[in-house]
Amino acid sequence: MRKGVNQLTQKAQPKHKLNWSTLRRLMRLIFKTYPLQLVISGICVALGAFATVAGSFFLRRLVDNYITPMLRERVPNFAPLIHALIIMGIIFLIGVVAVFLSTEIMAIVSQQLQRDIRNQLFQHMEKLPMRFFDSTDDGDTMSRYTNDVDTLRQLVSQSFPQLISAGLNWLFALAAMLILSWQMSMVSIGIFILSLFLVRWMTNESHKYFQGQQQAIGQIDSYVEETLTGQKEVKVFSHEAEVEHQFIQLNDAWGKAAAKANGYATMLFPMMGNIGNFLYVLVAVAGGFIAINRIAPLTLGTIAAFVQLSRSFSQPVAQISQQLNFIVQAMAGAERIFQLLDEPVEVDNGTITLVHVTQDPQGNLHETTDETPELAWKTPTASGTPKLTRLRGDITFDHVNFSYDGVHQTLFDISFQANQGQQVALVGETGAGKTTITNMLNRFYEIESGTITYDGINIVTIKKADLRRAMAIVLQQTNLFTDTVAGNIRYGRLSASTADVVNAAKLADADAFITQLPQQYETEIDGSNSNLSEGQRQLLSIARAAVADPPVMILDEATSNVDTNTERQIQGGMDNLMKNRTTLAIAHRLSTVFNSDLILVISAGRIIERGTHDQLMAEHGKYYELYTGKIDLK
Numbered sequence: 308m309r310k311g312v313n314q315l316t317q318k319a320q321p322k323h324k325l326n327w328s329t330l331r332r333l334m335r336l337i338f339k340t341y342p343l344q345l346v347i348s349g350i351c352v353a354l355g356a357f358a359t360v361a362g363s364f365f366l367r368r369l370v371d372n373y374i375t376p377m378l379r380e381r382v383p384n385f386a387p388l389i390h391a392l393i394i395m396g397i398i399f400l401i402g403v404v405a406v407f408l409s410t411e412i413m414a415i416v417s418q419q420l421q422r423d424i425r426n427q428l429f430q431h432m433e434k435l436p437m438r439f440f441d442s443t444d445d446g447d448t449m450s451r452y453t454n455d456v457d458t459l460r461q462l463v464s465q466s467f468p469q470l471i472s473a474g475l476n477w478l479f480a481l482a483a484m485l486i487l488s489w490q491m492s493m494v495s496i497g498i499f500i501l502s503l504f505l506v507r508w509m510t511n512e513s514h515k516y517f518q519g520q521q522q523a524i525g526q527i528d529s530y531v532e533e534t535l536t537g538q539k540e541v542k543v544f545s546h547e548a549e550v551e552h553q554f555i556q557l558n559d560a561w562g563k564a565a566a567k568a569n570g571y572a573t574m575l576f577p578m579m580g581n582i583g584n585f586l587y588v589l590v591a592v593a594g595g596f597i598a599i600n601r602i603a604p605l606t607l608g609t610i611a612a613f614v615q616l617s618r619s620f621s622q623p624v625a626q627i628s629q630q631l632n633f634i635v636q637a638m639a640g641a642e643r644i645f646q647l648l649d650e651p652v653e654v655d656n657g658t659i660t661l662v663h664v665t666q667d668p669q670g671n672l673h674e675t676t677d678e679t680p681e682l683a684w685k686t687p688t689a690s691g692t693p694k695l696t697r698l699r700g701d702i703t704f705d706h707v708n709f710s711y712d713g714v715h716q717t718l719f720d721i722s723f724q725a726n727q728g729q730q731v732a733l734v735g736e737t738g739a740g741k742t743t744i745t746n747m748l749n750r751f752y753e754i755e756s757g758t759i760t761y762d763g764i765n766i767v768t769i770k771k772a773d774l775r776r777a778m779a780i781v782l783q784q785t786n787l788f789t790d791t792v793a794g795n796i797r798y799g800r801l802s803a804s805t806a807d808v809v810n811a812a813k814l815a816d817a818d819a820f821i822t823q824l825p826q827q828y829e830t831e832i833d834g835s836n837s838n839l840s841e842g843q844r845q846l847l848s849i850a851r852a853a854v855a856d857p858p859v860m861i862l863d864e865a866t867s868n869v870d871t872n873t874e875r876q877i878q879g880g881m882d883n884l885m886k887n888r889t890t891l892a893i894a895h896r897l898s899t900v901f902n903s904d905l906i907l908v909i910s911a912g913r914i915i916e917r918g919t920h921d922q923l924m925a926e927h928g929k930y931y932e933l934y935t936g937k938i939d940l941k
């Protein structure tokens with residue numbers, strides 16, 4: 308089995324424009340999930356923006372109606388001014404409270420969104436076909452859960468509210484300015500349009516760098532993960548220096564991408580800020596000019612308010628540009644999240660299920676909800692009474708063809724039969740297609756043509772979960788989870804009792820080492836970096852298959868070197884597991900091959916020889932060469 312090209316990363320190639328459909332989709336998702344919170348927060352943001360502009364607008368009244376008349380009075384009466392100032396204070400207070408409320412609400416919404424999206428991602432990921440996991444880089448998928456989801460949180464908690472608030476500030480300021488003086492407003496609008504063009508150009512430019520930055524992080528994650536998993540190989544082959552060098556290169560690539568992205572972001576901000584200052588000066592000059600030349604009737608209060616408003620008009624532009632940058636960055640993350648959510652799920656049209664049954668004295672089967680040891684296939688029929696077929700473990704491959712990519716054929720015309728309790732050994736050189744054949748039986752991949760049957764039933768008509776329940780797999784690479792020893796064995800069948808777990812461990816020859824562990828069956832195992840030896844891990848995986856107790860076993864025998872004693876235990880465990888079960892074994896041990904009822908020699912996706920050991924030896928063909936050591940079986 309090999310990891311193929313990272314399809315997701317390929318799809319997430321840098322684009323030069325903000326993806327509007329992703330933005331729309333994200334907005335729909337947020338609005339659909341949190342409508343009430345968004346409405347309340349929106350009202351608060353609007354109130355905050357309104358208060359800011361109203362305060363500036365109020366300045367005109369303050370100057371023209373209170374301060375200027377007071378300057379002419381001999382004994383100024385401060386009472387109306389104080390009254391006006393209190394009103395202004397209340398307006399600002401309302402604004403502050405509104406902004407505080409909207410910030411709080413959006414913080415909560417963004418946390419909930421994070422949680423919901425992670426749940427959605429995980430639930431969706433669990434429904435994806437094996438093809439996805441085989442062809443996608445784990446580190447890249449993981450960074451969608453961490454970096455990309457966190458970027459979304461920032462987007463919802465900061466960028467969206469600030470963008471809306473800045474937009475409203477700008478709009479209210481514009482309205483106020485137009486009310487005060489349309490001539491001076493024209494000056495401001497002219498400069499504003501110029502700045503808009505500048506922002507648009509810079510935003511589009513920065514998008515590609517932000518996506519580049521996200522991708523570079525994904526690559527770093529993958530590399531660290533791969534190096535962690537393969538640390539043994541790194542050390543054994545003394546690749547530390549190369550690995551370090553490659554990591555530094557990846558990190559440097561990220562550094563460059565981040566520097567470019569941030570360079571744009573930091574360039575935008577001062578540029579927009581200076582446009583604001585420029586506008587400020589222009590307004591003051593234009594105001595003076597218009598007033599002195601009496602082009603338009605401007606009071607002192609109007610000019611004061613206008614100068615203030617011109618700030619409220621220009622500042623949001625800087626904020627908007629800054630937030631647009633964040634949004635572009637977050638959209639790259641959102642795109643990657645949606646890509647994962649859009650990955651097609653595993654299709655399952657199977658209607659035949661596996662049920663527990665009892666047998667009456669006449670030999671008829673009856674479905675039961677009790678966990679009886681007997682199982683049967685339940686086929687719905689037109690009459691309404693389902694047909695029950697006893698689960699036996701007969702497997703047939705009939706002219707099966709398969710291709711992973713739809714272009715290069717991997718399996719050619721595979722036909723064989725394994726009846727209940729029979730052992731079939733698959734042998735052949737690496738890459739011949741042995742694992743692929745087993746992947747067809749559990750429907751990790753769908754065959755292109757031909758038929759595979761289980762107990763005479765075409766497996767495409769069986770519900771996938773039930774088909775997989777009817778077989779167990781012991782893989783070369785043992786994966787254990789962070790749990791107790793018993794928990795890891797019980798993974799094979801969650802309903803297994805403690806006695807079942809111990810019996811399975813005994814059958815797998817694992818009981819001896821488990822009872823030597825500090826807490827025996829309750830010993831905690833660290834899934835990622837287990838404190839068990841490789842041989843012990845393999846024994847646990849055999850026990851896990853044993854506790855599932857299905858009539859069909861797929862064994863991918865490990866080629867790794869373990870000590871002779873453990874090897875003997877593993878062999879014993881495997882042999883016990885095969886007893887009375889139909890077994891499809893990717894065989895590396897000669898004893899497995901020797902004892903098999905049928906040996907299939909696979910080469911380049913074809914069965915080139917078949918028969919028992921004696922028959923094949925007599926043929927003096929490829930098997931003979933393999934067995935006599937002319938070709939290595941491993």
Ligand SMILES: Nc1ncnc2c1ncn2[C@@H]1O[C@H](COP(=O)(O)OP(=O)(O)OP(=O)(O)O)[C@@H](O)[C@H]1O
Nearest residue numbers: 308309311441711717736737738739740741742743
């Ligand atoms: N997920 C995959 N996507 C594309 N091609 C694949 C995939 N898995 C395997 N292949 C290709 O299919 C062919 C058969 O591979 P397979 O893993 O079945 O061989 P094998 O006989 O089991 O080899 P080994 O003994 O090394 O495990 C090889 O050319 C391999 O590169």
